[in-house]
Amino acid sequence: MANNILELRGVSFTYPGAETPVLQDVSLSLTEGDFVAVIGGNGSGKSTLCKTFNGLIPHYYTGEFAGEVILHGKSTEGKTVSQLSRHIGYVYQDFENQLVRPTVLDDACFTPLNYGLADYRQRGERALELTGLTGKRHDFIWQLSGGQKHLLALAGALAMDPDILVIDEPISQLDPQHARHIYDILRSLNERLGKTIVVIEHHTEFIAEYCRSVVLMDGGRLRWQRPVHEALSAVAELLPLGIYPPDVTRAAWMLRPGAPAGTLYPLSCEEAEGSFARRGATETAQRIERAGVHLTELRTERREEHETGLREDHQGGHVAEHGVKGAGEQAVGHGSKGAGEQAAERRVLRNPNHSTAAAAAGEQEPVVHMDKAGLAYRTIHKTLQPVLSEVSLTLNAGERVALVGNNGAGKSSLMKLIAGIAQPTAGTVTVKGITVNGQPPERLAGTAAYVFQNPEDMFIDDSVRGEVSYYLKARHREDRAETVERMLAAFRLEELAERDARLLSGGQQRRVSLAIGAAMAPAVMLLDEPTANLDISTKQEMIGVLHTLRSHVETVVIATHDMALVAEWATRVIVMHEGRIIADGSKEEVFADALLLRRAGLTETQLMKLSRSLGLPQICGSLEEFTSQVSWQEDVKLEHKEEGVALSGSR
Amino acid sequence: MEAVKRALDKISVERIKLELLGNAYNSSSTVLGRLDPRTLLIWYLFFAIVPWFMHNRTILLGMFILMAVCTVLARASTFIIFILCLGLITQVGWMFLLSLFFGGGGESVLPMLTLTLKLSVISLASITVFSSLDPERLSDGLSALGVPDAFAFSLSYGYRILPTLLEEFHQILLSFRLRGLRPQKNGMLYWRTAAYYLRIIVLVFYPLMLNTAKRSRTTVEALETRGYNYAVNNPQVKKLKLSYLSLKPRDWMFAGVTALYLIALFTLGTAFPELIY
Known part of the structure; x- marks a missing residue:
């Protein structure tokens, strides 16, 4: 029924001078209108594979090439990159470098103009319309946000009306909302215009939601190409490759040890509905789920449990009493929308400092103290654009603080104030007794x-080594050689010590940046999106590295969109929205407030959603925590399995 | 010194970026900005070369007046004009001091004034043309006049990448400062602090170049996928791209008025070569 639009037959490729091939005997076919995710660990040949599609390999990168690439049933041998690029659009991971014209419309028109198409302007306009950038068409590239630049790179590729679009890690630099926006656009291109879409992607939750099939690369070989449900259910096979299927899928897999290979697991919370049950409280949970409307009961129950939960295991210096109050407020807040909003307002008004341990202990000097600090930038029109207003905050030693909020909420600005990079335009900022x-x-x-x-x-x-020692060298520290060695060891950089940091992989670069910070032995370390641009296994590793950091600094602050990181790592969560702090408390408190999360533009992780819908005593941060509290329901699972098979069969 | 500090505070990288780019790209709103780039370039060619061979001070003064009017019409930024004046004054000032040193006197001012006039005419012509042409139209104009496409493209790409480079420069400078150690004492006339800053400003260029090299790998590859090589020196594409350029009545009028003015000026100049001094 569907035609093969692109076929690879026995393709192998070796970069000049390399010992081992990056691609080994890869055979693959893409059907027209498919939405394919290419997955695989670092260095498995994902990008290389995609570069054979448009002839960048072997024409631009010359090396040893064998095999055949067939586009629209014709061999591409002897065709140039330019000829093939008429049919295949490519969006790079560092998309900013593929924008070569000064204005948005110019850039969108660039490709069709290069091919001498008389209607290049209409094509550009249409591509901008498809990506929702029409309103920005006369803007300059440097006025766009990261997400908009990505959309423009996509528009530039779309202007040629290609049959195939290849996007290398479309969402790695975006916050969850913008990521969803990009994927929604890709989906509509796929469904409405019938484009074949190939993404190189680490985020399995997005793969589960948007893609139809998955290609797994491993060590330059194509291991398999499967429909998405089957692909992501192969948890046992994917984990050793550093690919982490969605939380739901992994939880289901963990709860069913010894299930035969090929078992299908749910991929999303919706699919998982009814598959999990609270351990020990199966009856209640079941009843609630089936009915789905008994929310009030669930809420009451949850409030009670939340209170006891908090009393029992509140961690890291939060006064339990306050936590209880917070939980109580939320429980009431969930009752109706109006009340919910009121609760949210109340959070704003609440003085965040009350909930900290230091306030209880009294004596200890805070690491950071901000008093009604504000920050405003001067714009081109000479007006002041406020980015932070009236931020009051106290951070204490030993806290692991997560600053959350969507892009433009003021997270980075707040950290820049603390680091002295930006000067407050109002109020004061004190770090360790020094007024910034x-x-x-x-x-x-x-x-x-x-x-x-x-x-x-x-x-x-x-x-x-030079990077890590720069600070110590500038200060002529006696013990610098020793300190540097210690840092290199702590962040596992000994082997890389003499390499240029620019040429390392994303995860290695991140470790270097953390070692640079830790070598300064600061009282407070401020990390801006430490898990951005990392694949999931590196991200997991990063959480370990963050724990290493704790022994070197007093307080760590992280600005992030990554809710999984927050759940696993933080002891205190500060929610920012439009330059203000709208909530500050333990992660249990903050996560329990769905309304607040939505207001701040944060997306819940699957574990958070599941914990909430199952009415667990608290929102689970890790899979282990979750699986220790729930059990798998066999009977419901069977139905789901059949449904799953039917689903994947129809695809 | 406090005043200097305050002045320095106002010069942020962001500010320079906005000024510079605002200036470069915001030109189509002026009378001269609406002219065809080819008209402006040819006009500029005349006023950039001819004054060097002129010794007639009346004609030079006449040209200066024309240039001054054009600069006003082009609404050039006061900042650039300020820099020009500063340059001219210091240039002539130094030469005057030197001539005093070698036993010259007030009479050495006049020949220098002639040189200054020439320089001003040429500089003002440059300012007029380059404030009236944004990099895009400049690049297209050059391309239309037969300059190789690769050069014209590099010119416009250079401007496109400028803000990125500025931002990166700022960022790396900040990294140096965040890990560096500023001198504890400012020293006499702030020389320690100045030396510290000058040193890191030089050091910044090294990482900047490495980063740029890394970035250009993607750019070059992307140009390939965006059909750039297909287009280069393809006359069809060039024609399509430049089809928006056309000589309109206002171009002819501008050229005509300039020509008439020059004819009158040369007549006047030959009749009274020493009208002013």
């Missing part, structure tokens, strides 16, 4: 260390 206002960033260097979102921004030397 008016101090040059050098003065705060050893007190507050800021680790940039993009590690490359921090690289100023030509070796990893």
Whole structure:
């Protein structure tokens, strides 16, 4: 029924000078209108594979090439990249570098103009319309946000009306809302216009939701190509490759040890409905789920449990009493929308400092203290654009603070104030007794260390060792050689010590940036999106590295969109929205408030959703925690299995 | 010194970026900005070359007046004009001091004034043309006049990448500062601090170049997938791209008025070569 649009037959490729081939005997066919995810660990040949589609390999990268690529039933041998690119659009991972014109419309028109198509302008306009950038068409590239630049790169590829679109890690630099936006656009291109879409993707939750089939690469070989449900259910096979199927899928897999290979597991919370049950409280949970409307009961029950839960296992210096109050407020807040909003307002008004241990202990000096700090930028029109207003905050030693909120909520700005990179335009900021206002960033260097979102921004030397020792060298520290060695060891960088940090992989670069920060032995370390751009296994590793960090600094603050990271790591969560702090409390408190999360533009993880719908005593942060509290329901599962088979069969 | 500090505070990288780019790309709103780029380029060619061979001060002064009017019409930024004046004054000032040193006197001012006039005419012509042409139209204009496409493209790409480079420069500078150690004392006339900053500003260029090299790998590859090589020196594409350029009545009028003015000026100049001094 569906035609093969692109076929690879026995393709192998070796980069010049390399010992081992990056692609080995890969045979693959893409059906027209498919939505394919290419997955695989780092260095498995995902990008290389996609570059054979449009002839970049072997024409642009010359090397040893064998095999055949067939596009629309014709061999592509002898065709140039330019000829093939008429049919295949490519969006790079570092998409910013593929925008070569100054204005949005110009860039969108660039490709069709290059091919001498008389209607290039209409094509550009249409591509902008498809990506929702029409309103920005006369803007300059440098005025766009990261997400908009990505959309523009996509528009540039769409302007040629290609049959196949290849997108290398479409959402790695975006917050969850923008990520969803990109995928919704891709889906509509796929469904409405019948484009064949190939994404290289780590985020299995997005694969589960949007893709139809999955290609697994491993060590340059194509291991298999399967429909999405079958593919992601192969948990046991994927985990060793560093690919983490969605939480729901893994939880189901963990709860059913010894299930035969090929068993299908649910991929999303919707599919999983009814498959999990609270351990020990199966009856109640079942009843509630089936009815689905007995929310009030669930809520009452949850409030009670939340209270006891908090009393029993509140961690890291939060006053239980306050937590209970918070939970109570939320429980009431869930009753009706109006009340919910009121509860949210109340959170804003609440003084966040009350809930900290130091307030209870009284004596200890806070690491960071902000008093009604504000920050405003001057725009091109000479008006002041406020980014932070009236932020009051106290951070204490030993806290692991997560700053959450969507793009533009002011997370980075807040951290820049603490690090002395930006000067507050109102109020005061004190770090370890030093008033930041008016101090040059050098003065705060050893007190507050800021680790940039993009590690490359921090690289100023030509070796990893040089990067780590720069700060100590500038201060002529006696023990610097020793400290550097210790840091290199702690962040597992010994082997890479003499390499140029710019040429390392994303995860390695991130470790270098953290080692740079830790070598300064700051009182407070500020990390901007430490898990952005990392594949999931590196991300898991990063959580371990963050724990290493704890022994070197007093307080760690992380700005992130990554709710899984927050759930697993933080002891205190500060929610920001439009330049203000709208909530501050333990993660249990914050996660329990669905309304608050939505208001701040945060998406819940699957575990959070499941914990909530099952009415678990608290929102689970890790799979282990979750699976220890729920059990698998065999009978419901069977129905689901059949449904799953039917589903994948129809695809 | 406080005043200097305050002035320095106002010069943020973001600000420079906005000024510079605002200036470069915001030109089509002026009278001269609506002219065809080819008209402006040819016009510029004349006023950039001819003054060097002119010794007639009346004609030079006449040209200066024309250039001044054009600069006003082009609404050039006061910042650039300020820099020009500063340059001219220091240039002439130094030469005057030197001539005093070698036993010259007030009479050495006049020949220098001639040179200054020439320089001003040429500089003002440059300012007029380049504030009236944004990089895109400049690149298209050059391309239309037969300059190789690769050069014209590089020119417009250079502008496109400029803000990125500025941002990166700022970022790396910040990284140096965040890990560096500023001198504890400012030293006499802030020399320690100044030396510290000058040193890191130089050091920034090294990572900046490496990063740029890394970035350009994707750019070059992407140009390939975006059909750039297909287009380069393809006359069909060039024609399509430049089809928006056309000489309109206002171009002819502008050229005509300039020509008439020059004819009158040269007549006047030959009749009274020493009208002013």
